[in-house]
Structure formats: structure tokens, C-alpha cells
Amino acid sequence: MSEDTYHLWNNREKYAKYIDAWEIANRDDVFNVVSLKKYPYIANSDFHKARHLYSWKTLLNCKKEVGAIKQCIRHNKGVAITLFRN
Numbered sequence: 001m002s003e004d005t006y007h008l009w010n011n012r013e014k015y016a017k018y019i020d021a022w023e024i025a026n027r028d029d030v031f032n033v034v035s036l037k038k039y040p041y042i043a044n045s046d047f048h049k050a051r052h053l054y055s056w057k058t059l060l061n062c063k064k065e066v067g068a069i070k071q072c073i074r075h076n077k078g079v080a081i082t083l084f085r086n
């Protein structure tokens with residue numbers, strides 16, 4: 001990976017106030033350091049091939065409304081992740 005990949009994380013103190021949630025999981029990987037920093041998080045698995053469907057997903061305990069979803073994520077309340085498998 002290039003250094004550009006880590007730019008946001010390496011400068012997190014500067015940018016954290018602008019970010020609603022940090023990626024805590026992608027496909028099979030979990031980024032424990034996000035949890036240790038106690039940042040709001042989401043599991044943000046990218047999806048390029050059918051097999052990528054089976055990966056970490058975010059569960060939100062809120063109404064299915066844009067405002068409620070944003071609030072849930074920003075305040076990191078009612079947020080959980082689960083590993084979705086076939």
C-alpha cells in the first residue's frame with residue numbers, strides 16, 4: 001500500500017472533527033485501532049464481486065429514515081457490526 005492510503009489515519013487528530021464515522025471493518029478484516037480510539041464506526045465493506053457480499057456489515061438500531069440513520073452513526077449509539085456469511 002502507498003503512503004496515501006494512510007494519510008487520513010496518520011492525520012486523524014486534524015480530521016476527526018470532520019468525519020462522521022471511521023471504517024472499522026472491511027471484508028474479513030477488523031481494524032481494532034478504530035475501536036481503541038473510541039471513534040464512531042461503521043463496517044464499510046467494498047463490493048466488487050459477488051463473493052464480497054459475505055463480509056462485515058453494520059447494524060443500526062434506529063428508524064429507517066435518513067436523519068435517524070445519520071444521528072445513530074454520528075453518536076455511535078445503537079451501532080453494531082456483524083460478519084455476514086453464506
